[in-house]
Amino acid sequence: SKYEYVKGFESDDALPSGNWIVVRIQGRDFKEFADLHGFQKPNDERALQLMDECAKAILEENTDIVCAYGISDEYSFLIRRGAHQQASNELISATVSLFTSKYVMLWPKFFHDRELECAPAFDARAVCYPTETTVRDYLAWRQVDCHINNVNNTCFWKLREQGLNPSNAHKTLMGTRSSEKKELLSNDFRIDYNALPAKYRKGSLLVRKYLCIYFQPDQTIFHYHDFDVIGDDFWKEHSYILQKARFS
Amino acid sequence: SKYEYVKGFESDDALPSGNWIVVRIQGRDFKEFADLHGFQKPNDERALQLMDECAKAILEENTDIVCAYGISDEYSFLIRRGAHQQASNELISATVSLFTSKYVMLWPKFFHDRELECAPAFDARAVCYPTETTVRDYLAWRQVDCHINNVNNTCFWKLREQGLNPSNAHKTLMGTRSSEKKELLSNDFRIDYNALPAKYRKGSLLVRKYLCIYFQPDQTIFHYHDFDVIGDDFWKEHSYILQKARFS
Amino acid sequence: SKYEYVKGFESDDALPSGNWIVVRIQGRDFKEFADLHGFQKPNDERALQLMDECAKAILEENTDIVCAYGISDEYSFLIRRGAHQQASNELISATVSLFTSKYVMLWPKFFHDRELECAPAFDARAVCYPTETTVRDYLAWRQVDCHINNVNNTCFWKLREQGLNPSNAHKTLMGTRSSEKKELLSNDFRIDYNALPAKYRKGSLLVRKYLCIYFQPDQTIFHYHDFDVIGDDFWKEHSYILQKARFS
Amino acid sequence: SKYEYVKGFESDDALPSGNWIVVRIQGRDFKEFADLHGFQKPNDERALQLMDECAKAILEENTDIVCAYGISDEYSFLIRRGAHQQASNELISATVSLFTSKYVMLWPKFFHDRELECAPAFDARAVCYPTETTVRDYLAWRQVDCHINNVNNTCFWKLREQGLNPSNAHKTLMGTRSSEKKELLSNDFRIDYNALPAKYRKGSLLVRKYLCIYFQPDQTIFHYHDFDVIGDDFWKEHSYILQKARFS
Ligand SMILES: Nc1nc2c(ncn2[C@H]2C[C@H](O)[C@@H](COP(=O)(O)OP(=O)(O)OP(=O)(O)O)O2)c(=O)[nH]1
Ligand SMILES: Nc1nc2c(ncn2[C@H]2C[C@H](O)[C@@H](COP(=O)(O)OP(=O)(O)OP(=O)(O)O)O2)c(=O)[nH]1
Ligand SMILES: Nc1nc2c(ncn2[C@H]2C[C@H](O)[C@@H](COP(=O)(O)OP(=O)(O)OP(=O)(O)O)O2)c(=O)[nH]1
Ligand SMILES: Nc1nc2c(ncn2[C@H]2C[C@H](O)[C@@H](COP(=O)(O)OP(=O)(O)OP(=O)(O)O)O2)c(=O)[nH]1
Ligand SMILES: O=P(O)(O)OP(=O)(O)OP(=O)(O)O
Ligand SMILES: O=P(O)(O)OP(=O)(O)OP(=O)(O)O
Ligand SMILES: O=P(O)(O)OP(=O)(O)OP(=O)(O)O
Ligand SMILES: O=P(O)(O)OP(=O)(O)OP(=O)(O)O
Ligand SMILES: [Mg+2]
Ligand SMILES: [Mg+2]
Ligand SMILES: [Mg+2]
Ligand SMILES: [Mg+2]
Ligand SMILES: [Mg+2]
Ligand SMILES: [Mg+2]
Ligand SMILES: [Mg+2]
Ligand SMILES: [Mg+2]
Ligand SMILES: [Mg+2]
Ligand SMILES: [Mg+2]
Ligand SMILES: [Mg+2]
Ligand SMILES: [Mg+2]
Numbered sequence: 001s002k003y004e005y006v007k008g009f010e011s012d013d014a015l016p017s018g019n020w021i022v023v024r025i026q027g028r029d030f031k032e033f034a035d036l037h038g039f040q041k042p043n044d045e046r047a048l049q050l051m052d053e054c055a056k057a058i059l060e061e062n063t064d065i066v067c068a069y070g071i072s073d074e075y076s077f078l079i080r081r082g083a084h085q086q087a088s089n090e091l092i093s094a095t096v097s098l099f100t101s102k103y104v105m106l107w108p109k110f111f112h113d114r115e116l117e118c119a120p121a122f123d124a125r126a127v128c129y130p131t132e133t134t135v136r137d138y139l140a141w142r143q144v145d146c147h148i149n150n151v152n153n154t155c156f157w158k159l160r161e162q163g164l165n166p167s168n169a170h171k172t173l174m175g176t177r178s179s180e181k182k183e184l185l186s187n188d189f190r191i192d193y194n195a196l197p198a199k200y201r202k203g204s205l206l207v208r209k210y211l212c213i214y215f216q217p218d219q220t221i222f223h224y225h226d227f228d229v230i231g232d233d234f235w236k237e238h239s240y241i242l243q244k245a246r247f248s
Numbered sequence: 249s250k251y252e253y254v255k256g257f258e259s260d261d262a263l264p265s266g267n268w269i270v271v272r273i274q275g276r277d278f279k280e281f282a283d284l285h286g287f288q289k290p291n292d293e294r295a296l297q298l299m300d301e302c303a304k305a306i307l308e309e310n311t312d313i314v315c316a317y318g319i320s321d322e323y324s325f326l327i328r329r330g331a332h333q334q335a336s337n338e339l340i341s342a343t344v345s346l347f348t349s350k351y352v353m354l355w356p357k358f359f360h361d362r363e364l365e366c367a368p369a370f371d372a373r374a375v376c377y378p379t380e381t382t383v384r385d386y387l388a389w390r391q392v393d394c395h396i397n398n399v400n401n402t403c404f405w406k407l408r409e410q411g412l413n414p415s416n417a418h419k420t421l422m423g424t425r426s427s428e429k430k431e432l433l434s435n436d437f438r439i440d441y442n443a444l445p446a447k448y449r450k451g452s453l454l455v456r457k458y459l460c461i462y463f464q465p466d467q468t469i470f471h472y473h474d475f476d477v478i479g480d481d482f483w484k485e486h487s488y489i490l491q492k493a494r495f496s
Numbered sequence: 497s498k499y500e501y502v503k504g505f506e507s508d509d510a511l512p513s514g515n516w517i518v519v520r521i522q523g524r525d526f527k528e529f530a531d532l533h534g535f536q537k538p539n540d541e542r543a544l545q546l547m548d549e550c551a552k553a554i555l556e557e558n559t560d561i562v563c564a565y566g567i568s569d570e571y572s573f574l575i576r577r578g579a580h581q582q583a584s585n586e587l588i589s590a591t592v593s594l595f596t597s598k599y600v601m602l603w604p605k606f607f608h609d610r611e612l613e614c615a616p617a618f619d620a621r622a623v624c625y626p627t628e629t630t631v632r633d634y635l636a637w638r639q640v641d642c643h644i645n646n647v648n649n650t651c652f653w654k655l656r657e658q659g660l661n662p663s664n665a666h667k668t669l670m671g672t673r674s675s676e677k678k679e680l681l682s683n684d685f686r687i688d689y690n691a692l693p694a695k696y697r698k699g700s701l702l703v704r705k706y707l708c709i710y711f712q713p714d715q716t717i718f719h720y721h722d723f724d725v726i727g728d729d730f731w732k733e734h735s736y737i738l739q740k741a742r743f744s
Numbered sequence: 745s746k747y748e749y750v751k752g753f754e755s756d757d758a759l760p761s762g763n764w765i766v767v768r769i770q771g772r773d774f775k776e777f778a779d780l781h782g783f784q785k786p787n788d789e790r791a792l793q794l795m796d797e798c799a800k801a802i803l804e805e806n807t808d809i810v811c812a813y814g815i816s817d818e819y820s821f822l823i824r825r826g827a828h829q830q831a832s833n834e835l836i837s838a839t840v841s842l843f844t845s846k847y848v849m850l851w852p853k854f855f856h857d858r859e860l861e862c863a864p865a866f867d868a869r870a871v872c873y874p875t876e877t878t879v880r881d882y883l884a885w886r887q888v889d890c891h892i893n894n895v896n897n898t899c900f901w902k903l904r905e906q907g908l909n910p911s912n913a914h915k916t917l918m919g920t921r922s923s924e925k926k927e928l929l930s931n932d933f934r935i936d937y938n939a940l941p942a943k944y945r946k947g948s949l950l951v952r953k954y955l956c957i958y959f960q961p962d963q964t965i966f967h968y969h970d971f972d973v974i975g976d977d978f979w980k981e982h983s984y985i986l987q988k989a990r991f992s
Contacts, residue, residue, distance in 0.1 A: 001388075001389060001392040001393075001396075003385045003386075003388045003389035003392055004389060005385070006375075006377070006382060006385050006386045006389050007389070008513055009375050009376060009377060009382065009386075009512070009513045009514065010373060010375050011375070011376075011510065011512065012508055012510070013261075013336075014507065014508070016505070016507065016760050016763070016872050016874070017504055017505045017874075018505065018873070018874040018875060018878055019760070019763070019874045025341070028342060028345075057367065081874070087373075088261075088337070089336070089340055089371070089372065089373045089374070090371050090373070092337055092340060092341050093273070093340050093341060093344045093370070093371045093372035093373070094276060094369060094370075094371045096341045096344060096345045097276075097344045097345060097347075097348045097369040097370045097371065097372075098367060098369040099345075100345045100346075100348045100349050100352075101348050101349075101351070101352055101367035101368055101369055102367050103349075104348075104349055104352035104353055105352055105364060105367055116353060119305065119346060119349035119350050119353055120349055121342060121345040121346040121349055122341070122342075122345045123337070123338050123341045123342045123345065124337065124341035124345075125258060125335075125337045125338070125341070126337070127254075127257050127258050127259070128257060128259075128760050128874075129254070129257060129762070130760070130761075130762040130763045130825070130872075130874035130875070131762060131874070131875070134254060134257065134762055137251045137253070137254050138251075138254045138257075140249075140251045141249060141251035141252060141254050141255070144249040144251055145249075148249075256761055257760070257761045257762065259758065259760065260756055260758070262755065262756070264512050264515070264624050264626070264753070264755065265626075265752060265753045266625070266626040266627060266630055266753065267512070267515070267626045329626070376512050376626075377514070378512070378513075378514040378515045378577070378624075378626035378627070379514060379626065379627070382514055497884075497885060497888040497889070497892075499881045499882070499884045499885035499888055500885060501881070502871075502873070502878060502881050502882045502885050503885070505871050505872060505873060505878065505882075506869060506871050507871070507872075509757075509832075521837070524838060524841075553863065583869075584757075584833070585832070585836055585867070585868065585869045585870070586867050586869070588833055588836060588837050589769070589836050589837060589840045589866070589867045589868035589869070590772060590865060590866075590867045592837045592840060592841045593772075593840045593841060593843075593844045593865040593866045593867065593868075594844075594863060594865040595841075596841045596842075596844040596845050596848075597844050597845075597847070597848055597863035597864055597865055598863050599845070600844075600845055600848035600849055601848055601860060601863055612849060615801065615842055615845035615846050615849055616845055617838060617841040617842040617845055618837070618838075618841045619833070619834050619837045619838045619841065620833065620837035620841075621754060621831075621833045621834070621837070622833070623750075623753050623754050623755070624753060624755075625750070625753060630750060630753065633747045633749070633750050634747070634750045634753075636745075636747045637745060637747035637748060637750050637751070640745040640747055641745070644745075
C-alpha cells in the first residue's frame with residue numbers, strides 16, 4: 001500500500017560486529033514483587049531456582065549463548081563473539097519475552113502454594129564487550145556485587161530478626177566493610193558466612209557444554225554454584241568458554 | 249569495585265526527542281503457536297480478546313500511551329510526542345515483558361479448556377514518527393495490512409474447507425486483488441465480507457480517554473472495533489488523540 | 497579479497513527519517529585563531545564575510561538546505577524535512593570539509609595583507625528537529641545567543657579600550673543583564689547599541705530562493721542582515737521557507 | 745534562554761568503548777579533481793606527498809593515533825583501543841576538517857605551478873574494530889586494494905599510451921587477474937611491476953614512535969614506503985604498534 005513507506009522509519013540498530021554481547025535482564029520492582037509473594041529473606045530458594053530454570057530455557061533457545069550468570073532478580077547472558085549478528089531490539093525483546101513467559105509458566109512448579117498475584121516484568125539491555133578481559137571483568141563485576149549485597153543482606157535480616165527496625169538495622173551497617181560485616185555475623189550471630197550455601201554467596205552460573213573437537217554447540221548445560229569468576233583459576237580450567245570467537 | 253568501569257560500556261540509546269514513538273510487539277512463530285493450541289481459522293475470538301486485554305494492561309501501566317492498535321499476533325502502542333524520554337532498550341523490554349507476562353497469566357481466562365503447551369514469546373521494536381501525518385500513515389499502514397490479510401485468509405480457509413489442499417488454495421488466490429477476493433466470497437460462498445465481524449476486518453483500537461480540559465491522562469480506555477483510521481473522519485471526530493504533544 | 501568482511505563493521509548511521517536536520521559547524525579554538533590573525537574586536541568584518549561566503553558555497557552544493565544562520569565562528573545549515581536521507585557521517589564530514597576548504601581558499605580575498613599562519617579547523621554535528629516549532633526554536637536559540645554574546649562583547653571591549661584589565665572588565669559585567677549592559681554603553685560610552693550594524697547584532701541569514709510554484713530549488717541565495725527569527729513576523733512573511741517538507 | 749531546550753535534541757553519539765577505531769577519510773569526486781589539476785597517471789608523486797603531509801599533521805594533532813595508512817585519495821587513521829572516548833561526530837569532523845585545511849594550505853608547496861581551481865573536499869567515517877585480528881585485517885584489506893588497483897591502473901594507462909581508447913583498454917583488462925596483468929606488463933611493455941616504486945605498489949604507512957619503556961606518545965613519526973601489512977613479519981617486528989591498548 002502507499003502507506004508502506006512508514007516501514008522505512010524503522011532504524012537498523014545492528015550491534016557492532018565482532019564484540020562479545022551481554023544481554024542483562026533484571027526484575028522491575030522486584031522488592032515489591034518479593035514482598036507481595038512472601039519471598040524468604042535474604043534469599044528465597046524457590047525464587048532463585050525459578051530464575052535458573054528460566055535462564056536455562058534461554059540457553060536452549062539461543063545456541064550462541066556460551067554462559068549465563070544470575071544473582072537476585074537479574075541474569076546476564078553472554079553471546080559469543082562472532083555470533084550471527086542481530087538487531088539489538090530483536091535480541092533484547094525476544095530474550096526478555098521468553099524469560100518472562102517461562103517465569104509465569106514455571107511459577108507453580110516452584111511456588112506450589114502461592115498464586116501469582118501480579119504480573120512480573122523484567123527489563124533488558126545489550127552491552128558490547130570487545131575483549132576477553134572486559135568480558136571477564138563484567139562477570140567479576142556482577143559476582144563482586146553479589147558478594148557485597150549478600151553479606152549486607154544477611155546481616156541486615158539477622159539484625160531485623162533480633163528486633164531492630166529497618167532504620168536502625170541500616171544505621172548499624174552503614175559504613176562497614178564486607179569483612180567487618182562477616183565478623184559481626186560471626187561474633188553476634190555465630191554464623192560462619194563462608195559456610196552459608198555457595199549459591200547465595202556466589203550466584204549461579206550456567207555454562208554450555210561444547211563438543212570439544214568441533215566446537216559445536218550442544219544442549220547440555222552445566223550448572224555451577226560454587227565457583228569464582230573473579231580469579232584466574234576458573235578461567236584456566238574452563239578456557240574453552242571464551243575460546244569460541246570467530247575473530248580471535 | 250574496580251570492575252565497575254564495565255558499566256561504562258553500556259550505551260545510552262535515547263530515542264530522539266520530540267517524535268511520536270510507536271512500540272510494536274508481535275508474536276514469534278505464532279503460526280506454529282496457533283496450530284499447536286488449536287486457534288480457530290482465520291480468526292480466533294479468544295486469542296484476539298486475550299491480545300486486547302494484555303494491551304489494556306500496557307496502557308494502564310504507561311500513561312504516555314495515547315492509543316494502541318492490534319491485529320493478528322501484533323499490537324502497536326503510540327506514545328505521545330513530548331513524553332518523558334526513555335532509553336529505547338528499557339521501553340521496548342519493559343513493554344514486551346509485561347505484555348508477555350499478562351499473556352501467560354490471562355491465558356486460562358480465555359482458553360478455559362486448553363493448557364499452554366509452550367512458552368509464547370513476542371519481539372518488540374520502537375520506531376520514531378516525527379509528524380501527525382506519518383503517525384496517521386503508520387496506523388493506516390497497519391489497518392490496510394489487516395484488511396488485505398483478513399480478506400485473503402477468509403478466502404483461503406473457505407477454499408480449504410471446500411476440500412482444496414493448501415497449495416491449490418494458494419494458487420487460486422495468487423494474483424487476485426482484495427476486491428476480486430470479496431467477489432469470490434460472495435459468488436462461491438454466499439458470504440458478504442462486509443457483514444463479517446468488524447473486529448476481524450478492522451482490527452482493535454484502544455484509546456485513552458482524556459479529561460478534556462486539562463489533558464490529564466486518565467485510566468479510562470475506550471475500545472473500538474468498527475472504525476477506520478485510514479480516512480479523515482475518524483481523526484476529525486477524535487482530534488484530541490493527536491493533540492497532546494508538547495511541541496506542536 | 498578475503499579481508500573485505502571488515503567493511504561489514506561499518507555502521508549504517510542513517511539519520512531518522514522525516515525530521516528537519518540541522519548541521520552546525522563551528523571553529524575549533526577560534527579564540528586563539530582570532531588573536532593570532534589579529535581579528536578586530538568584538539567583530540571582524542572580514543572574518544564574518546569570509547564565513548558567509550563559505551556558507552554560500554555549502555548552499556550551492558547541497559540544494560536540500562533551505563537556509564543557514566551564522567554567528568561568530570559558527571554556521572548552522574537547515575536541511576528540509578523529507579530530503580534524500582543521508583548517512584550522518586557523510587553529511588557532516590562532507591559539509592565541514594567543503595566549508596574548511598573554502599575558508600582557506602577564500603582567506604586571501606578577505607585578509608589581503610595577512611598570511612594564514614595555522615590551519616583553521618571546524619567541528620560539525622547533525623541534530624534532528626521533528627517539527628516547525630522546534631526548528632524555529634533552534635534558530636531563535638542561536639539568535640538569542642548572538643544577542644547576549646554581542647552585547648557582552650561590545651561592553652567588554654569598550655571597557656578594555658578604556659584601560660581596564662580583562663579581570664576587571666569581567667567583574668564590571670558579571671551579573672548584569674543585557675538591558676543593563678546596553679545602558680552602560682549608552683551612559684558611559686555614548687553608544688546606541690541598536691544603531692550598531694545589524695549584522696553584528698542579529699547574525700547572518702542565508703535563504704534559498706524557491707521558484708514559488710514548483711518549489712524547485714534555485715541557486716539564488718538571499719542574504720539577510722537585519723531580521724528577527726525569534727518573533728512571528730519574519731516567519732509569516734517568509735512562510736515558504738518551512739513549507740517544503742514532504743511530510744507536512 | 746527559554747530556547748535552550750533545543751540543545752537537548754543533540755544526540756550523544758559516543759563510540760563503543762574499548763574498540764580500536766579507524767577514521768577513514770577519502771576524496772570526494774577525486775577523479776574529476778585529479779583530471780582538472782593534471783595529476784599524472786596512474787600515480788602523481790606530488791599528490792601522494794601532499795596526502796602524506798596532511799596525514800602527518802593529523803598524527804601530530806591527535807596523539808591517540810598509532811598509525812595511518814594512505815592510498816590514492818584516501819587515508820585511514822588508527823586510534824588505539826582505550827583512548828579517551830570521543831563523540832563520533834566530533835572525531836570525524838575535526839579530523840576531516842584539519843586534513844582539508846592542510847591540503848589547501850600545503851597545495852602550493854607540492855604543486856608549484858598549479859593554482860587550485862576548485863575546492864577539494866573529503867568525507868570521513870569512523871569504524872570500530874574490536875580485536876587485533878580485525879585491525880590487521882582492516883589494514884590488509886586496504887593494502888590488497890592498493891595492489892589490485894595499482895596493477896590495474898598501471899596496465900590501463902600503458903594501454904592508453906599505446907593508443908587504445910578507454911573502452912578498449914577496459915575490455916582488454918576485464919576478467920584478468922592481477923598476476924595476468926603483471927605478465928601483460930612484462931611481455932608487452934617490458935615493465936617489471938615489482939621494480940616500480942614501492943610507494944605506488946604498497947601505499948604509505950605512518951607510524952608513531954613510542955618511547956618504549958613508558959609507552960608515552962611521541963611526536964616522531966616514521967614513514968614507511970616498502971612494507972607489507974598483510975603477512976606476519978611486519979607485525980612481529982613492529983609488535984609495539986598494537987600493544988598500547990588499555991584493555992588487552
Ligand atoms: N526477599 C527476597 N527478595 C529478593 C530476592 N531476590 C531479589 N529480591 C528483591 C529484593 C531486592 O530489593 C530486589 C532487587 O533489587 P533491585 O535493585 O533490582 O530493585 P527493584 O527490582 O525493586 O527495582 P528496579 O525496578 O530493578 O529498579 O529484588 C530474594 O531471594 N528474596
Ligand atoms: N488460526 C489463527 N492463527 C492466527 C491468528 N492470529 C495470528 N495467527 C497466526 C497465523 C499467522 O501466520 C501468524 C502471524 O503471522 P506472522 O507473519 O507474524 O508469522 P509468525 O508469527 O509465524 O512468524 P514471525 O516469528 O512473526 O516471523 O499468527 C488467529 O486468530 N487464528
Ligand atoms: N576578535 C574576534 N574574535 C572572534 C570573532 N568571531 C569569533 N571570534 C572568536 C572569539 C570567541 O572566543 C571564539 C568563539 O567562541 P567559542 O566558544 O567557539 O570558542 P573557541 O572556538 O575558542 O573554542 P572551541 O574550540 O569552539 O571550544 O571565536 C571576531 O569577529 N572577532
Ligand atoms: N591521475 C591520478 N588520479 C588519482 C590519483 N590518486 C587518486 N586519483 C583519482 C583517480 C581515482 O578515480 C580517484 C579515487 O577513486 P574513488 O573511488 O575515490 O573515486 P572518486 O573520488 O572520484 O569518487 P567518490 O566521491 O570517492 O565516490 O582519485 C593519482 O595519483 N593520479
Ligand atoms: O523488520 P523485519 O525484517 O524483522 O521484518 P518484520 O516486520 O519483523 O517481519 P518478519 O516477521 O519477517 O520478521
Ligand atoms: O535502574 P536501576 O536503578 O535499577 O539500575 P540500572 O538499571 O543498573 O541503572 P540504569 O537504569 O541507570 O542503567
Ligand atoms: O560506504 P559507501 O557505500 O559510501 O561506499 P564507499 O566505500 O564510500 O564507496 P563510494 O566511493 O562508492 O562512496
Ligand atoms: O565544545 P564547546 O564547549 O565549545 O561547546 P559545544 O560544542 O556546544 O558543547 P558540547 O561539545 O559539549 O556539545
Ligand atoms: Mg530489579
Ligand atoms: Mg536487580
Ligand atoms: Mg522481524
Ligand atoms: Mg509473528
Ligand atoms: Mg505478525
Ligand atoms: Mg534501570
Ligand atoms: Mg569555536
Ligand atoms: Mg563558537
Ligand atoms: Mg561513500
Ligand atoms: Mg574518492
Ligand atoms: Mg577513494
Ligand atoms: Mg564541543
